[in-house]
Amino acid sequence: MSRRPNETEQEYQARLTMERQRSVAQERNSHVADADRERQKQLHWMRCPKCGAELSEVQFRDVKLDKCFACAGVFLDDGELEQLTGKPGWFDSMLRFFRN
Ligand SMILES: [Zn+2]
Incomplete structure (x- = not known):
């Protein structure tokens, strides 16, 4: 894996670390039985x-984000970040929306 043209050394190292983490997680998950995976999902x-704490779905623009009102965390499903980033001003707008 080589460094991308506009990628800093720090971003490159972080991407390498994430790729190693993805590989370890995929290997670990390949040994988990479907029944165990389903049980974990239900839990x-x-x-x-x-x-x-229980998460609540919060509509922000065209995306339903998962919000924790206990610790103030905001969580995105796969593909939702891409949906948000395609629109100008999304980050500042999101900060204002979720500011307490
Ligand atoms: Zn929480």
């Missing part, structure tokens, strides 16, 4: 990955 579905 943790719509629960905050940081504090365990």
Whole structure:
């Protein structure tokens, strides 16, 4: 894996680390039985990955984000970040929306 043209050394190292983490996670998950995976999903579905409280779906623009009102975390499903970033001003707008 080589460094991308506009990528800093720090971003490149972070990407390498993430690729190693992805590989380890995929290897670990390949040994988990479907029944165990389904049981874990039922136990943790719509629960905050940081504090365990129940998550609420919050509509922001065209995306339903998962919000934890216990620890103030905001979580994105796969593909939702891409949906948001395609629109100008999304980050400042999101900060204002979620500011307490
Ligand atoms: Zn939380």
